[in-house]
Amino acid sequence: MALISDSDASRNNAANVHIEGEIPVSTLIIWLTVAGVCALSVFSVRGYMQGNTTTLYALSAFAALLATNAIIYGFSRSEPLLHGGFVALITLLFSYLTVFAVENGAGVLWLFAYPPVVFYISNQKVGLISCIGGWLALALLFSPIGGMIIKTPYSADFSLLMLSALGFVMVSCYALDQSRRRSKQRLLQLASEFEYAAKHDALTGLFNRREGHARLESEYERYRRNHRPFSLLLMDIDLFKKVNDTYGHLAGDEMIKLVARTLLRECRKVDIVARWGGEEFLVVLPETGAREAFLSADRIREAVATQSIEVDGKKIQATISIGVAAIEQSKTIERSLQHADEGLYQAKTLGRNRVCEYSDRLSGAEAEKKQAPRQKVQTGRATRKALVTSPRRD
Protein backbone atom coordinates (compact mmCIF):
# COMPACT_ATOMS: atom_id res chain seq x y z
CA MET A 1 0.00 0.00 0.00
CA ALA A 2 1.36 3.42 -0.92
CA LEU A 3 2.34 5.63 1.97
CA ILE A 4 1.53 8.73 0.03
CA SER A 5 -1.56 9.25 -2.04
CA ASP A 6 0.30 11.37 -4.60
CA SER A 7 2.54 9.07 -6.59
CA ASP A 8 5.05 11.74 -7.49
CA ALA A 9 5.28 13.36 -4.07
CA SER A 10 8.72 14.80 -4.58
CA ARG A 11 7.45 17.27 -7.13
CA ASN A 12 4.77 18.64 -4.84
CA ASN A 13 4.76 21.02 -1.98
CA ALA A 14 4.65 18.98 1.23
CA ALA A 15 1.66 20.93 2.50
CA ASN A 16 -0.43 19.86 -0.49
CA VAL A 17 0.46 16.19 -0.29
CA HIS A 18 -1.80 14.03 1.80
CA ILE A 19 -0.12 11.30 3.82
CA GLU A 20 -2.26 8.32 4.71
CA GLY A 21 -3.43 8.58 8.31
CA GLU A 22 -3.30 12.37 8.29
CA ILE A 23 -6.68 14.10 8.66
CA PRO A 24 -7.33 16.02 5.43
CA VAL A 25 -7.78 19.73 6.19
CA SER A 26 -11.14 19.90 4.41
CA THR A 27 -12.46 16.93 6.39
CA LEU A 28 -11.28 18.55 9.62
CA ILE A 29 -13.03 21.80 8.67
CA ILE A 30 -16.28 19.96 8.01
CA TRP A 31 -16.06 18.23 11.41
CA LEU A 32 -15.25 21.54 13.13
CA THR A 33 -18.11 23.21 11.27
CA VAL A 34 -20.57 20.57 12.50
CA ALA A 35 -19.24 20.85 16.08
CA GLY A 36 -19.18 24.67 15.83
CA VAL A 37 -22.76 24.89 14.52
CA CYS A 38 -23.95 22.64 17.39
CA ALA A 39 -22.05 24.66 20.04
CA LEU A 40 -23.22 27.99 18.60
CA SER A 41 -26.83 26.76 18.53
CA VAL A 42 -26.61 25.74 22.20
CA PHE A 43 -25.12 29.09 23.25
CA SER A 44 -27.52 31.12 21.14
CA VAL A 45 -30.45 29.31 22.85
CA ARG A 46 -28.79 29.99 26.23
CA GLY A 47 -28.47 33.67 25.22
CA TYR A 48 -32.17 33.74 24.33
CA MET A 49 -33.12 32.11 27.65
CA GLN A 50 -31.04 34.72 29.45
CA GLY A 51 -32.91 37.40 27.54
CA ASN A 52 -29.89 38.32 25.42
CA THR A 53 -31.30 38.51 21.91
CA THR A 54 -28.10 40.09 20.51
CA THR A 55 -26.20 36.93 21.42
CA LEU A 56 -29.00 34.81 19.97
CA TYR A 57 -28.91 36.61 16.61
CA ALA A 58 -25.12 36.95 16.45
CA LEU A 59 -24.33 33.32 17.32
CA SER A 60 -27.13 32.05 15.05
CA ALA A 61 -25.71 34.18 12.23
CA PHE A 62 -22.23 32.70 12.77
CA ALA A 63 -23.70 29.18 12.81
CA ALA A 64 -25.54 29.91 9.55
CA LEU A 65 -22.41 31.39 7.92
CA LEU A 66 -20.28 28.41 8.95
CA ALA A 67 -22.89 26.00 7.58
CA THR A 68 -23.14 28.03 4.35
CA ASN A 69 -19.36 27.89 3.92
CA ALA A 70 -19.50 24.08 4.16
CA ILE A 71 -22.50 23.87 1.80
CA ILE A 72 -20.72 26.05 -0.79
CA TYR A 73 -17.77 23.65 -0.57
CA GLY A 74 -20.18 20.76 -1.16
CA PHE A 75 -21.13 22.32 -4.50
CA SER A 76 -17.89 24.01 -5.57
CA ARG A 77 -15.37 21.50 -4.10
CA SER A 78 -13.06 24.52 -3.83
CA GLU A 79 -10.69 23.84 -0.93
CA PRO A 80 -9.08 27.32 -0.84
CA LEU A 81 -12.58 28.83 -0.56
CA LEU A 82 -13.51 26.45 2.27
CA HIS A 83 -10.23 27.02 4.15
CA GLY A 84 -10.21 30.81 3.65
CA GLY A 85 -13.88 31.13 4.55
CA PHE A 86 -13.48 29.05 7.71
CA VAL A 87 -10.41 30.94 8.98
CA ALA A 88 -12.13 34.30 8.29
CA LEU A 89 -15.32 33.19 10.07
CA ILE A 90 -13.64 31.82 13.19
CA THR A 91 -11.45 34.94 13.38
CA LEU A 92 -14.60 37.08 13.32
CA LEU A 93 -16.42 34.78 15.75
CA PHE A 94 -13.61 34.76 18.32
CA SER A 95 -13.24 38.53 17.97
CA TYR A 96 -16.97 38.88 18.62
CA LEU A 97 -16.84 36.56 21.67
CA THR A 98 -13.94 38.59 23.08
CA VAL A 99 -15.07 42.13 22.31
CA PHE A 100 -18.69 41.58 23.39
CA ALA A 101 -17.63 39.49 26.41
CA VAL A 102 -20.16 36.78 25.59
CA GLU A 103 -21.17 34.48 28.51
CA ASN A 104 -20.17 37.12 31.03
CA GLY A 105 -16.67 37.34 29.62
CA ALA A 106 -16.06 33.57 29.65
CA GLY A 107 -16.45 33.38 25.86
CA VAL A 108 -12.92 34.77 25.52
CA LEU A 109 -11.61 31.34 26.62
CA TRP A 110 -12.53 30.07 23.14
CA LEU A 111 -9.45 31.99 21.93
CA PHE A 112 -7.34 29.03 23.09
CA ALA A 113 -8.90 26.94 20.31
CA TYR A 114 -7.74 29.43 17.68
CA PRO A 115 -3.94 28.74 17.42
CA PRO A 116 -4.05 24.92 16.91
CA VAL A 117 -6.89 25.16 14.41
CA VAL A 118 -5.44 28.03 12.41
CA PHE A 119 -1.95 26.45 12.24
CA TYR A 120 -3.37 23.13 11.07
CA ILE A 121 -5.66 24.64 8.48
CA SER A 122 -3.50 27.40 7.01
CA ASN A 123 0.07 27.51 5.88
CA GLN A 124 2.58 28.56 8.52
CA LYS A 125 2.80 32.16 7.33
CA VAL A 126 -0.95 32.68 7.58
CA GLY A 127 -0.99 30.91 10.98
CA LEU A 128 1.79 33.12 12.29
CA ILE A 129 0.27 36.36 11.00
CA SER A 130 -3.19 35.43 12.34
CA CYS A 131 -1.83 34.51 15.78
CA ILE A 132 0.46 37.52 16.15
CA GLY A 133 -2.27 39.82 14.82
CA GLY A 134 -4.85 38.28 17.17
CA TRP A 135 -2.58 38.50 20.21
CA LEU A 136 -1.71 42.16 19.47
CA ALA A 137 -5.39 43.00 18.97
CA LEU A 138 -6.21 41.34 22.30
CA ALA A 139 -3.36 43.23 24.01
CA LEU A 140 -4.73 46.47 22.55
CA LEU A 141 -8.25 45.62 23.74
CA PHE A 142 -6.96 44.91 27.26
CA SER A 143 -4.80 48.04 27.33
CA PRO A 144 -5.99 51.40 28.68
CA ILE A 145 -6.28 52.67 25.07
CA GLY A 146 -8.56 49.73 24.20
CA GLY A 147 -10.55 50.37 27.38
CA MET A 148 -11.22 53.91 26.19
CA ILE A 149 -12.60 52.64 22.85
CA ILE A 150 -14.49 49.51 23.97
CA LYS A 151 -15.66 48.84 27.49
CA THR A 152 -14.91 45.24 28.51
CA PRO A 153 -15.40 43.49 31.89
CA TYR A 154 -11.94 41.91 31.98
CA SER A 155 -9.86 42.68 35.05
CA ALA A 156 -6.18 43.63 34.78
CA ASP A 157 -5.14 40.34 36.44
CA PHE A 158 -7.29 38.31 34.07
CA SER A 159 -6.02 40.27 31.06
CA LEU A 160 -2.39 39.66 32.03
CA LEU A 161 -3.00 35.96 32.63
CA MET A 162 -5.00 35.60 29.43
CA LEU A 163 -2.33 37.33 27.30
CA SER A 164 0.53 35.30 28.77
CA ALA A 165 -1.33 31.97 28.60
CA LEU A 166 -2.55 32.63 25.04
CA GLY A 167 0.95 33.71 23.99
CA PHE A 168 2.32 30.48 25.47
CA VAL A 169 -0.25 28.37 23.60
CA MET A 170 0.48 30.24 20.35
CA VAL A 171 4.25 29.72 20.61
CA SER A 172 3.75 26.03 21.51
CA CYS A 173 1.39 25.52 18.58
CA TYR A 174 3.86 27.23 16.24
CA ALA A 175 6.72 25.01 17.44
CA LEU A 176 4.64 21.82 17.19
CA ASP A 177 3.35 22.78 13.78
CA GLN A 178 6.87 23.59 12.58
CA SER A 179 8.03 20.19 13.80
CA ARG A 180 5.06 18.43 12.16
CA ARG A 181 5.69 20.18 8.84
CA ARG A 182 9.42 19.39 8.89
CA SER A 183 8.77 15.73 9.71
CA LYS A 184 6.26 15.55 6.89
CA GLN A 185 8.69 17.18 4.49
CA ARG A 186 11.41 14.70 5.50
CA LEU A 187 9.00 11.78 5.24
CA LEU A 188 8.03 12.84 1.73
CA GLN A 189 11.67 13.23 0.80
CA LEU A 190 12.46 9.75 2.14
CA ALA A 191 9.44 8.27 0.42
CA SER A 192 10.52 9.81 -2.86
CA GLU A 193 14.10 8.56 -2.38
CA PHE A 194 12.83 5.04 -1.61
CA GLU A 195 10.51 5.15 -4.57
CA TYR A 196 13.40 6.23 -6.81
CA ALA A 197 15.68 3.51 -5.40
CA ALA A 198 12.96 0.88 -5.85
CA LYS A 199 12.51 1.78 -9.50
CA HIS A 200 16.00 2.67 -10.68
CA ASP A 201 19.31 0.97 -11.08
CA ALA A 202 21.91 2.52 -8.78
CA LEU A 203 24.82 2.31 -11.24
CA THR A 204 23.20 3.77 -14.36
CA GLY A 205 20.10 5.57 -13.12
CA LEU A 206 18.05 3.66 -15.72
CA PHE A 207 14.87 1.84 -14.72
CA ASN A 208 15.69 -1.45 -13.03
CA ARG A 209 14.33 -4.76 -14.29
CA ARG A 210 11.19 -4.67 -12.12
CA GLU A 211 10.23 -1.15 -13.19
CA GLY A 212 11.16 -1.93 -16.80
CA HIS A 213 8.81 -4.92 -16.69
CA ALA A 214 6.05 -2.87 -15.03
CA ARG A 215 6.31 -0.22 -17.75
CA LEU A 216 6.42 -2.90 -20.42
CA GLU A 217 3.15 -4.27 -19.03
CA SER A 218 1.59 -0.79 -19.12
CA GLU A 219 2.71 -0.42 -22.73
CA TYR A 220 1.19 -3.81 -23.49
CA GLU A 221 -2.11 -2.71 -21.97
CA ARG A 222 -2.03 0.37 -24.19
CA TYR A 223 -1.30 -1.88 -27.18
CA ARG A 224 -4.34 -4.01 -26.34
CA ARG A 225 -6.49 -0.87 -26.41
CA ASN A 226 -5.14 0.88 -29.50
CA HIS A 227 -3.64 -2.13 -31.37
CA ARG A 228 -0.62 -0.11 -32.45
CA PRO A 229 2.35 -2.49 -32.39
CA PHE A 230 5.39 -1.76 -30.31
CA SER A 231 8.83 -3.29 -30.19
CA LEU A 232 11.41 -4.58 -27.78
CA LEU A 233 15.18 -4.36 -28.07
CA LEU A 234 17.14 -6.65 -25.82
CA MET A 235 20.83 -5.84 -25.85
CA ASP A 236 23.99 -7.06 -24.23
CA ILE A 237 27.54 -5.70 -24.13
CA ASP A 238 29.87 -7.89 -26.15
CA LEU A 239 32.63 -9.86 -24.44
CA PHE A 240 32.06 -7.94 -21.26
CA LYS A 241 33.60 -10.59 -19.05
CA LYS A 242 36.88 -9.97 -20.85
CA VAL A 243 36.68 -6.24 -20.04
CA ASN A 244 36.17 -7.08 -16.37
CA ASP A 245 38.91 -9.71 -16.33
CA THR A 246 41.43 -7.57 -18.21
CA TYR A 247 40.76 -4.06 -16.86
CA GLY A 248 38.90 -4.69 -13.64
CA HIS A 249 35.31 -4.28 -12.47
CA LEU A 250 35.53 -0.50 -12.21
CA ALA A 251 36.33 -0.30 -15.90
CA GLY A 252 33.43 -2.72 -16.51
CA ASP A 253 31.13 -0.44 -14.55
CA GLU A 254 32.30 2.55 -16.61
CA MET A 255 31.44 0.66 -19.77
CA ILE A 256 27.96 -0.17 -18.47
CA LYS A 257 27.44 3.53 -17.66
CA LEU A 258 28.71 4.55 -21.09
CA VAL A 259 26.22 2.24 -22.81
CA ALA A 260 23.41 3.50 -20.54
CA ARG A 261 24.24 7.14 -21.41
CA THR A 262 24.33 6.33 -25.10
CA LEU A 263 20.96 4.57 -24.89
CA LEU A 264 19.40 7.57 -23.18
CA ARG A 265 20.85 9.88 -25.79
CA GLU A 266 19.73 7.78 -28.75
CA CYS A 267 16.24 6.91 -27.51
CA ARG A 268 13.15 9.08 -27.62
CA LYS A 269 11.54 10.46 -24.47
CA VAL A 270 8.67 8.01 -24.82
CA ASP A 271 10.97 4.99 -25.04
CA ILE A 272 11.49 2.90 -21.92
CA VAL A 273 15.13 2.13 -21.20
CA ALA A 274 15.91 -0.36 -18.44
CA ARG A 275 18.94 -2.21 -17.17
CA TRP A 276 17.69 -5.75 -17.57
CA GLY A 277 20.58 -7.58 -15.94
CA GLY A 278 24.34 -7.20 -15.39
CA GLU A 279 25.34 -5.98 -18.86
CA GLU A 280 21.95 -6.48 -20.45
CA PHE A 281 19.53 -3.67 -21.35
CA LEU A 282 15.92 -3.60 -22.51
CA VAL A 283 14.49 -0.80 -24.62
CA VAL A 284 10.75 -0.63 -25.28
CA LEU A 285 9.83 1.41 -28.34
CA PRO A 286 6.14 2.42 -28.13
CA GLU A 287 4.14 2.58 -31.35
CA THR A 288 7.10 1.30 -33.34
CA GLY A 289 6.77 -1.53 -35.82
CA ALA A 290 9.40 -4.14 -36.58
CA ARG A 291 11.07 -2.22 -39.38
CA GLU A 292 11.56 1.06 -37.51
CA ALA A 293 12.62 -0.89 -34.43
CA PHE A 294 15.27 -2.66 -36.43
CA LEU A 295 16.57 0.67 -37.79
CA SER A 296 16.56 2.23 -34.32
CA ALA A 297 18.43 -0.75 -32.92
CA ASP A 298 21.06 -0.49 -35.61
CA ARG A 299 21.44 3.24 -34.97
CA ILE A 300 21.92 2.52 -31.26
CA ARG A 301 24.41 -0.24 -32.03
CA GLU A 302 26.41 2.13 -34.24
CA ALA A 303 26.31 4.91 -31.64
CA VAL A 304 27.67 2.58 -28.97
CA ALA A 305 30.38 1.29 -31.31
CA THR A 306 31.75 4.83 -31.71
CA GLN A 307 32.14 5.18 -27.93
CA SER A 308 34.98 4.07 -25.73
CA ILE A 309 36.12 4.30 -22.14
CA GLU A 310 39.64 5.19 -21.17
CA VAL A 311 41.60 3.01 -18.76
CA ASP A 312 45.20 3.98 -17.96
CA GLY A 313 45.33 6.09 -21.10
CA LYS A 314 44.08 3.22 -23.22
CA LYS A 315 40.80 3.48 -25.11
CA ILE A 316 38.55 0.44 -24.82
CA GLN A 317 35.76 0.28 -27.34
CA ALA A 318 32.32 -0.96 -26.43
CA THR A 319 30.08 -2.90 -28.76
CA ILE A 320 26.65 -4.36 -28.19
CA SER A 321 24.51 -7.05 -29.77
CA ILE A 322 20.77 -6.48 -30.04
CA GLY A 323 17.78 -8.76 -30.43
CA VAL A 324 14.62 -7.12 -31.79
CA ALA A 325 11.05 -8.35 -31.46
CA ALA A 326 7.85 -6.56 -32.36
CA ILE A 327 4.68 -7.08 -30.38
CA GLU A 328 1.91 -7.59 -32.84
CA GLN A 329 -1.33 -9.49 -33.08
CA SER A 330 -1.81 -11.79 -30.12
CA LYS A 331 1.82 -12.07 -29.08
CA THR A 332 2.25 -11.97 -25.33
CA ILE A 333 4.92 -10.06 -23.44
CA GLU A 334 6.70 -13.22 -22.39
CA ARG A 335 6.72 -14.56 -25.92
CA SER A 336 8.06 -11.27 -27.26
CA LEU A 337 10.79 -11.15 -24.64
CA GLN A 338 11.69 -14.67 -25.57
CA HIS A 339 11.86 -13.69 -29.24
CA ALA A 340 14.04 -10.66 -28.46
CA ASP A 341 16.27 -12.94 -26.42
CA GLU A 342 16.49 -15.37 -29.29
CA GLY A 343 17.42 -12.49 -31.61
CA LEU A 344 20.11 -11.43 -29.15
CA TYR A 345 21.42 -14.95 -28.90
CA GLN A 346 21.56 -15.10 -32.66
CA ALA A 347 23.42 -11.77 -32.86
CA LYS A 348 26.01 -13.19 -30.48
CA THR A 349 26.23 -16.41 -32.46
CA LEU A 350 26.75 -14.56 -35.73
CA GLY A 351 29.74 -12.66 -34.38
CA ARG A 352 28.40 -9.88 -32.08
CA ASN A 353 28.10 -6.09 -32.72
CA ARG A 354 24.98 -6.66 -34.77
CA VAL A 355 21.20 -6.56 -34.65
CA CYS A 356 19.03 -9.62 -35.20
CA GLU A 357 15.30 -9.37 -35.47
CA TYR A 358 13.04 -12.26 -34.71
CA SER A 359 10.30 -12.35 -37.24
CA ASP A 360 7.70 -14.98 -37.93
CA ARG A 361 5.88 -12.97 -40.54
CA LEU A 362 8.40 -11.20 -42.77
CA SER A 363 8.71 -12.49 -46.26
CA GLY A 364 12.12 -12.84 -47.87
CA ALA A 365 11.45 -9.84 -50.11
CA GLU A 366 10.53 -7.65 -47.14
CA ALA A 367 13.61 -8.73 -45.33
CA GLU A 368 15.76 -7.88 -48.29
CA LYS A 369 14.34 -4.38 -48.28
CA LYS A 370 16.22 -3.99 -45.08
CA GLN A 371 19.37 -4.89 -47.00
CA ALA A 372 20.11 -7.62 -44.58
CA PRO A 373 20.47 -11.34 -45.04
CA ARG A 374 17.51 -13.42 -43.98
CA GLN A 375 18.44 -16.74 -42.59
CA LYS A 376 16.78 -19.83 -41.30
CA VAL A 377 18.54 -20.50 -38.11
CA GLN A 378 18.56 -22.98 -35.39
CA THR A 379 20.23 -22.14 -32.15
CA GLY A 380 20.82 -24.00 -28.98
CA ARG A 381 17.87 -22.25 -27.28
CA ALA A 382 15.02 -22.71 -29.70
CA THR A 383 14.03 -23.18 -33.27
CA ARG A 384 12.71 -20.05 -34.92
CA LYS A 385 11.24 -19.38 -38.31
CA ALA A 386 13.33 -16.46 -39.43
CA LEU A 387 15.79 -13.90 -38.21
CA VAL A 388 16.79 -10.75 -39.96
CA THR A 389 20.26 -9.60 -39.08
CA SER A 390 22.16 -6.41 -39.56
CA PRO A 391 25.58 -6.80 -41.14
CA ARG A 392 28.47 -6.38 -38.81
CA ARG A 393 30.44 -3.31 -39.84
CA ASP A 394 33.75 -3.53 -38.15
Ligand SMILES: Nc1nc2c(ncn2[C@@H]2O[C@H](COP(=O)(O)OP(=O)(O)OP(=O)(O)O)[C@@H](O)[C@H]2O)c(=O)[nH]1
Ligand atom coordinates in the same frame (compact mmCIF):
# COMPACT_ATOMS: atom_id res chain seq x y z
N1 LIG B 1 31.74 -4.60 -13.79
C1 LIG B 1 30.58 -5.20 -13.73
N2 LIG B 1 30.44 -6.46 -14.22
C2 LIG B 1 29.24 -7.05 -14.17
C3 LIG B 1 28.12 -6.41 -13.61
N3 LIG B 1 27.07 -7.25 -13.73
C4 LIG B 1 27.51 -8.38 -14.32
N4 LIG B 1 28.82 -8.26 -14.62
C5 LIG B 1 29.70 -9.22 -15.29
O1 LIG B 1 29.32 -9.33 -16.66
C6 LIG B 1 29.88 -10.51 -17.17
C7 LIG B 1 28.94 -11.10 -18.18
O2 LIG B 1 29.63 -11.94 -18.96
P1 LIG B 1 29.00 -13.09 -19.87
O3 LIG B 1 27.52 -13.16 -19.56
O4 LIG B 1 29.79 -14.31 -19.73
O5 LIG B 1 29.08 -12.52 -21.30
P2 LIG B 1 30.19 -11.73 -22.10
O6 LIG B 1 31.56 -11.89 -21.59
O7 LIG B 1 29.69 -10.32 -22.23
O8 LIG B 1 30.12 -12.42 -23.50
P3 LIG B 1 29.00 -12.30 -24.57
O9 LIG B 1 27.75 -11.87 -23.90
O10 LIG B 1 28.86 -13.67 -25.16
O11 LIG B 1 29.47 -11.30 -25.56
C8 LIG B 1 30.13 -11.42 -15.97
O12 LIG B 1 31.54 -11.57 -15.82
C9 LIG B 1 29.59 -10.64 -14.78
O13 LIG B 1 30.38 -10.80 -13.62
C10 LIG B 1 28.30 -5.10 -13.09
O14 LIG B 1 27.37 -4.45 -12.58
N5 LIG B 1 29.52 -4.54 -13.16
